[in-house]
Amino acid sequence: MGIQNAHHIELQLIDKVIAGKRECSAQERGQKKAEGTVELNTKLEERIDRQAQIFANESNLEGANTLELLVSNPLDPQSDFYFLETNVRLQVEHPVTAYEKGLSIPAAILANSIGVKLDAVYQK
Numbered sequence: 001m002g003i004q005n006a007h008h009i010e011l012q013l014i015d016k017v018i019a020g021k022r023e024c025s026a027q028e029r030g031q032k033k034a035e036g037t038v039e040l041n042t043k044l045e046e047r048i049d050r051q052a053q054i055f056a057n058e059s060n061l062e063g064a065n066t067l068e069l070l071v072s073n074p075l076d077p078q079s080d081f082y083f084l085e086t087n088v089r090l091q092v093e094h095p096v097t098a099y100e101k102g103l104s105i106p107a108a109i110l111a112n113s114i115g116v117k118l119d120a121v122y123q124k
Helices: 042-059 094-101 105-113
Strands: 009-013 015-021 064-071 080-087
Touching: 009 042, 009 105, 015 042, 015 094, 042 064, 042 080, 064 105
Parallel strands: none
Antiparallel strands: 009 015, 009 064, 064 080
């Protein structure tokens, strides 16, 4: 039996800092139809963030990265989540993060490329 009603969640990372999350579950034939902000249970979000940081550090990620996950139930603190893939580029969906967090992903990437740390240009 597979995961029923799974949610496709993306985490936007810049220099190993989680800059935002996107809900990408609205898909047709494997292509995203819409993206939006994601609602996660606080404890589940902490678990996901902790594992994303471990992955980013162990993989020595640099610059812009997107971690894609399947989450079985975003509102359940005990929900399972599974890593799908990492995209090591700026994705077209970055305006969702900009809208949610007030952060220009392209500007943050450029600042990061000259040594400015994300927390210097972005306050959660």
